[in-house]
Amino acid sequence: MIKRLKASYMLYNFFHRKKLQHNARIYKKLGLRKWYFSPVCNKDFEKVDRNSIPKSDNITTVENTQLFNKLEADSQKSIEQFETQGYAIINSYLTSETVDAINNEIEEMLKQQAIDFKYRNKIMFAIHKSALLRSIGEDPRLIELLSALIQDKIKLFQSINFLTGSEQKTHSDSIHMTTFPLGGLLGVWIALEDIELDNGPLHYYPGSHSLPYYLNDDYDNNGNFLLIGKKGYTEYEKMLEKKIEELHIKKSVFTAKKGDLLIWHANLLHGGEPHTNKAKTRKSMVFHYFAVDRICYHEITQRPALMEY
Numbered sequence: 001m002i003k004r005l006k007a008s009y010m011l012y013n014f015f016h017r018k019k020l021q022h023n024a025r026i027y028k029k030l031g032l033r034k035w036y037f038s039p040v041c042n043k044d045f046e047k048v049d050r051n052s053i054p055k056s057d058n059i060t061t062v063e064n065t066q067l068f069n070k071l072e073a074d075s076q077k078s079i080e081q082f083e084t085q086g087y088a089i090i091n092s093y094l095t096s097e098t099v100d101a102i103n104n105e106i107e108e109m110l111k112q113q114a115i116d117f118k119y120r121n122k123i124m125f126a127i128h129k130s131a132l133l134r135s136i137g138e139d140p141r142l143i144e145l146l147s148a149l150i151q152d153k154i155k156l157f158q159s160i161n162f163l164t165g166s167e168q169k170t171h172s173d174s175i176h177m178t179t180f181p182l183g184g185l186l187g188v189w190i191a192l193e194d195i196e197l198d199n200g201p202l203h204y205y206p207g208s209h210s211l212p213y214y215l216n217d218d219y220d221n222n223g224n225f226l227l228i229g230k231k232g233y234t235e236y237e238k239m240l241e242k243k244i245e246e247l248h249i250k251k252s253v254f255t256a257k258k259g260d261l262l263i264w265h266a267n268l269l270h271g272g273e274p275h276t277n278k279a280k281t282r283k284s285m286v287f288h289y290f291a292v293d294r295i296c297y298h299e300i301t302q303r304p305a306l307m308e309y
């Protein structure tokens, strides 16, 4: 019950004013009567015109970005179909040496207990501990390409490192990391070793980003004035499973080579396949980016997102 109390999140947020100024500025611009520490969810924006938040100016086109122009034709082609497919793959984005350096860094940080696993097998926010990881997530050429893909200025929000398959059921990141207007998030997934069918590859549903954004409303998880919704996360997963079945959409599996990178759209349905061969690891890294000129929050828990500046 305590975990559902909006007041407990508000108290926590109250002491993180600086990291919540980003949203507060936009609330003010929109005339929303909301404190920086208040709960926030999609319902708050029902009456707000999405065009009242202009997109960032001066964002170059994908074809004019430095990274795009250095890529092989197959990766360029994949990036060009991002808008229709909701994902793009860049083959051999990182060199084998860079990937080895990342894996060594993770191993060393685990040994030093500078980082640890959360939610079973996720190493969260290692970018806060490693300049190397942060420099990869914040590589200006990658940032430029990602910004061009959504024609909005973006900023690295979090990293997740895995040594084993996530085995996470199909979801859209927009239930976890949401924006107003919707769509201001990108995920970047990097294979830190070869990943095959038996060590839990990433899966995704091409084109699924064009489906509606399924949010708290869609599985009766809005809660009330005092409490966030009471439906467990498995209820969300079940709702999506049903939608996928009804819609007959087709799954793809990303069997990746060490250093390959996949970008997903804020609403692309994706997850992790079963990791059946436990003799193997599944080393990978995810970066999530928020569009800086949007309200950034967590729909499922109705918390504003704490942004590092």
Ligand SMILES: O=C(O)CCC(=O)C(=O)O
Binding pocket: 160, 162, 165, 166, 167, 168, 173, 187, 189, 200, 201, 202, 203, 270, 271, 272, 273, 284, 286
């Ligand atoms: O790496 C995976 O298997 C899935 C990761 C994922 O779904 C996510 O970070 O949103």
